[in-house]
Amino acid sequence: MGRKVNLERPKKGPGRKARKQPEPVFQFSKDESAYRHQVARMFCVARPASQSCLAIHREDSNKKLSRHQKERLKKREITKQKLKEEQKKKKTAKKATKVVVNNTFDPAEIFNVEKSRQKYQQLGQKGKPQSVASNGHQNGAEKGRNLFDSDNEMDEDERQTTAGVKGKAPVKKSQMKKFLQQAESEDESDSDEEDVDSDVEGEEDDEDAESVDGEEDDYDDEEELGEEEEDDEDDDDDDEEEDDDDDDEEDAEDDEDMLPIEAANKKLKKRMAREQKEADEEMADAAGNRERFVFPTDEELAQTTNLQDVNIRIKDVIGVLSDFSANRDPERSRCEYVDLLRKDLCLYYSYNDYFMGLLMNIFSPNELLEFLEASELQRPVTIRTNSLKTRRRDLAQSLINRGINLDPIGKWSKEGLVVYSSQVPLGATPEYLAGHYMLQGGSSLLPVMALAPEENERILDMCAAPGGKSSHIAALMKNTGVLFVNDANKERLRAVLGNFHRLGIQNAVITCVDGIKYSDIMKGFDRVLLDAPCTGSGVISKDPSVKATKTDIDVQRCYNLQRRLLLTAIDCLSASSSTGGYLVYSTCSILPEENEWVIDFALKRRNVRLVPTGLDFGVEGMTRYGAHRFHPMMKLTRRFYPHTHNLDGFFVAKLQKFSDAIPKSVTDEPVEDEVPEEEQEEMKLPKKIDKRDWYYKDIIEERKAQREDTNHVVKVFQKPTNVKKGTKKSKPPQTESSAKDPTGGVPVSGDAKQQPSMNGGKKQRTVPVKKTEARETEEALRLKKKLQQVQEQNGKKVGGGPRQSKNNGMKKAGGRVQKGASFKKKVGKVRKVK
Numbered sequence: 025m026g027r028k029v030n031l032e033r034p035k036k037g038p039g040r041k042a043r044k045q046p047e048p049v050f051q052f053s054k055d056e057s058a059y060r061h062q063v064a065r066m067f068c069v070a071r072p073a074s075q076s077c078l079a080i081h082r083e084d085s086n087k088k089l090s091r092h093q094k095e096r097l098k099k100r101e102i103t104k105q106k107l108k109e110e111q112k113k114k115k116t117a118k119k120a121t122k123v124v125v126n127n128t129f130d131p132a133e134i135f136n137v138e139k140s141r142q143k144y145q146q147l148g149q150k151g152k153p154q155s156v157a158s159n160g161h162q163n164g165a166e167k168g169r170n171l172f173d174s175d176n177e178m179d180e181d182e183r184q185t186t187a188g189v190k191g192k193a194p195v196k197k198s199q200m201k202k203f204l205q206q207a208e209s210e211d212e213s214d215s216d217e218e219d220v221d222s223d224v225e226g227e228e229d230d231e232d233a234e235s236v237d238g239e240e241d242d243y244d245d246e247e248e249l250g251e252e253e254e255d256d257e258d259d260d261d262d263d264e265e266e267d268d269d270d271d272d273e274e275d276a277e278d279d280e281d282m283l284p285i286e287a288a289n290k291k292l293k294k295r296m297a298r299e300q301k302e303a304d305e306e307m308a309d310a311a312g313n314r315e316r317f318v319f320p321t322d323e324e325l326a327q328t329t330n331l332q333d334v335n336i337r338i339k340d341v342i343g344v345l346s347d348f349s350a351n352r353d354p355e356r357s358r359c360e361y362v363d364l365l366r367k368d369l370c371l372y373y374s375y376n377d378y379f380m381g382l383l384m385n386i387f388s389p390n391e392l393l394e395f396l397e398a399s400e401l402q403r404p405v406t407i408r409t410n411s412l413k414t415r416r417r418d419l420a421q422s423l424i425n426r427g428i429n430l431d432p433i434g435k436w437s438k439e440g441l442v443v444y445s446s447q448v449p450l451g452a453t454p455e456y457l458a459g460h461y462m463l464q465g466g467s468s469l470l471p472v473m474a475l476a477p478e479e480n481e482r483i484l485d486m487c488a489a490p491g492g493k494s495s496h497i498a499a500l501m502k503n504t505g506v507l508f509v510n511d512a513n514k515e516r517l518r519a520v521l522g523n524f525h526r527l528g529i530q531n532a533v534i535t536c537v538d539g540i541k542y543s544d545i546m547k548g549f550d551r552v553l554l555d556a557p558c559t560g561s562g563v564i565s566k567d568p569s570v571k572a573t574k575t576d577i578d579v580q581r582c583y584n585l586q587r588r589l590l591l592t593a594i595d596c597l598s599a600s601s602s603t604g605g606y607l608v609y610s611t612c613s614i615l616p617e618e619n620e621w622v623i624d625f626a627l628k629r630r631n632v633r634l635v636p637t638g639l640d641f642g643v644e645g646m647t648r649y650g651a652h653r654f655h656p657m658m659k660l661t662r663r664f665y666p667h668t669h670n671l672d673g674f675f676v677a678k679l680q681k682f683s684d685a686i687p688k689s690v691t692d693e694p695v696e697d698e699v700p701e702e703e704q705e706e707m708k709l710p711k712k713i714d715k716r717d718w719y720y721k722d723i724i725e726e727r728k729a730q731r732e733d734t735n736h737v738v739k740v741f742q743k744p745t746n747v748k749k750g751t752k753k754s755k756p757p758q759t760e761s762s763a764k765d766p767t768g769g770v771p772v773s774g775d776a777k778q779q780p781s782m783n784g785g786k787k788q789r790t791v792p793v794k795k796t797e798a799r800e801t802e803e804a805l806r807l808k809k810k811l812q813q814v815q816e817q818n819g820k821k822v823g824g825g826p827r828q829s830k831n832n833g834m835k836k837a838g839g840r841v842q843k844g845a846s847f848k849k850k851v852g853k854v855r856k857v858k
């Protein structure tokens with residue numbers, strides 16, 4: 025019989041006995057008691073701060089300790105001390121682990137940049153974290169500026185310290201997590217031992233509870249250590265081996281007293297310490313094997329003949345720049361290092377100084393290296409399925425049957441295929457000839473995806489040759505509506521023609537007009553694509569001449585033309601379009617001068633706003649570049665790089681026109697004012713022509729084409745099919761002819777020569793022709809007079825005209841330089857008149 029736990033009956037009175045009687049204590053068996061404590065301890069390890077845990081600790085500590093217990097407690101105190109020391113060492117190991125982890129994921133490893141960075145990390149202040157962040161380009165320009173331009177070492181030090189403290193915590197936590205998980209798993213395997221242990225003396229329960237306390241303290245200590253500064257790390261080089269020996273001896277004694285989970289814990293800690301030691305040694309070896317970078321003298325620089333040496337120096341300088349304050353030569357400024365790096369990069373990768381400088385403004389040193397390396401490699405061959413004729417699955421199947429090894433280009437495209445290898449030329453397969461696909465770079469799919477053309481729309485591709493993007497637009501329009509395909513280069517338009525026939529495109533009208541004047545001819549488009557001519561800085565792997573030939577004048581010329589084309593393209597758009605009013609501007613250049621800067625210019629001069637491109641990858645456009653600050657919405661634009669996306673370097677921006685009116689403040693301020701008059705002249709008629717430059721090639725061909733044929737419409741197609749009448753609710757204001765005709769007035773069939781003119785082009789074409797005729801008549805009369813004078817003077821017949829300067833053969837018509845009638849012709853005319 026015993027007392028009841030809770031007396032339900034009301035007490036009769038506060039008797040002395042009743043008052044002093046404590047609550048009954050249930051006597052557990054030894055097994056039960058041990059089990060209870062073990063469970064409690066395990067719970068305490070996981071949640072040391074929980075209420076039940078604290079209660080157990082209180083309960084345990086209130087007990088009086090036996091002699092044996094005290095001895096063991098002492099021992100544990102000593103072990104605890106050792107554990108603390110191990111913790112300190114572990115931190116160093118974690119640091120090493122962190123470096124390894126970074127190496128695993130950092131793309132810089134490909135170029136061995138990380139190694140040199142590590143080296144300089146080691147050489148520098150020990151304990152200093154890495155300062156060069158990962159290669160996400162989000163703030164690439166900013167990073168670039170920090171590393172290339174900043175000379176403020178104090179700031180840098182602070183930044184690094186903060187970054188380091190922040191950066192360490194997760195590694196520590198994850199290590200601990202792993203640690204505990206391993207401990208748990210080992211605990212399972214030791215469960216048999218646990219059962220045996222619990223059968224030993226009842227006293228042990230209390231001791232174990234104490235050891236849990238100790239363990240808990242250890243974790244607390246660990247956290248504290250993780251948070252505190254690690255200035256005194258260098259002093260912690262204790263003898264690990266000694267520790268190991270001691271540990272081994274003590275292990276035998278301690279393990280008897282320890283729970284399996286504690287033993288496992290201890291084992292793991294030891295393993296961690298061992299690994300850390302090894303990592304430390306490895307790092308020290310690596311650092312010792314390489315010397316600190318010494319800035320080369322002018323003589324040494326002049327003597328450099330081996331590209332391998334240049335390559336090593338590039339990596340060394342990047343290593344110094346990544347932790348400048350620690351690794352620099354105090355007598356050298358950051359500028360000197362940056363200059364050396366630029367020169368070496370120019371030498372190693374064959375760039376001119378100007379162009380390399382531009383790239384250094386965009387990228388951080390590490391990312392620049394990745395870009396340069398990636399630009400040396402060819403991009404994978406990609407093709408676009410022509411959805412007008414086949415499906416991607418079917419096309420892939422038939423090409424695989426021909427021994428072509430391919431895959432879908434990525435989740436982002438439904439039409440693209442990447443070709444790894446092919447036993448047959450891709451431009452000569454029956455599928456190619458049947459128009460089932462177009463050979464097209466992966467990045468060139470992006471602007472059209474951003475444009476998102478719809479059926480039955482009226483769309484303009486302003487700079488279209490050779491027609492990769494145009495044919496994609498036509499396919500998305502499903503051969504409905506009208507697609508105006510324009511290019512200033514007639515020769516290049518021939519390729520468009522061939523491609524369109526092969527691909528079965530029937531809704532296109534091809535024109536050959538200077539894009540700058542397109543709005544004089546036609547307006548009111550639902551969508552416009554401006555894939556502008558550019559320096560080609562994103563496609564260096566395709567045209568390596570860009571590296572050495574581009575100058576500031578080329579870049580300036582490009583962005584001037586791009587600005588003018590963009591303003592015209594916006595003017596061609598209809599803000600009142602029921603479906604669109606969208607414009608996509610793209611270039612295969614990565615220079616902000618040709619991209620964000622051009623867009624920013626247009627935002628200030630027309631009623632347009634930036635809208636999302638709809639592309640779910642790519643790097644955000646820059647909002648700041650050097651001293652320039654662009655519109656904050658520039659983030660909506662997208663940049664693509666060879667080193668991050670394995671695509672050609674590309675820029676895509678999408679604009680929406682919200683009003684057709686041109687802001688008054690800028691109407692009085694023509695764009696031409698931005699471009700020096702002599703520069704404009706040069707753009708139209710380059711005096712010096714570099715044949716390696718496709719940009720000039722276009723101009724030569726354009727001039728040649730103009731000489732041969734003055735008709736702008738080179739080819740017209742049959743009337744577009746599948747045009748659903750009445751699907752358009754409202755159309756932008758059109759001229760009489762365009763209102764009736766879905767092509768907007770441009771003839772869609774027959775020979776261009778038979779057509780009077782394009783819509784709105786009558787005036788534009790007739791006026792200059794009249795002017796030219798008048799001038800020619802004047803000129804003829806002048807020459808006639810001169811001839812008469814000469815004949816009178818010499819008294820003999822003129823068999824040919826006097827020699828005329830080359831420039832006299834050139835005439836300006838409608839603001840465009842055209843080759844007029846040659847002198848021979850003039851003389852012929854003169855003869856006729858005579």
Ligand SMILES: C[S@@+](CC[C@H](N)C(=O)[O-])C[C@H]1O[C@@H](n2cnc3c(N)ncnc32)[C@H](O)[C@@H]1O
Pocket residue numbers: 468486487488489490491492493494510511512513516537538539540555556557558722
């Ligand atoms: C980047 S390429 C276009 C590539 C084309 N969008 C494609 O996907 O195949 C630029 C084109 O602009 C043309 N171009 C250059 N100046 C022009 C101008 N003033 N007006 C119209 N087209 C021009 C060039 O002839 C060249 O074909």
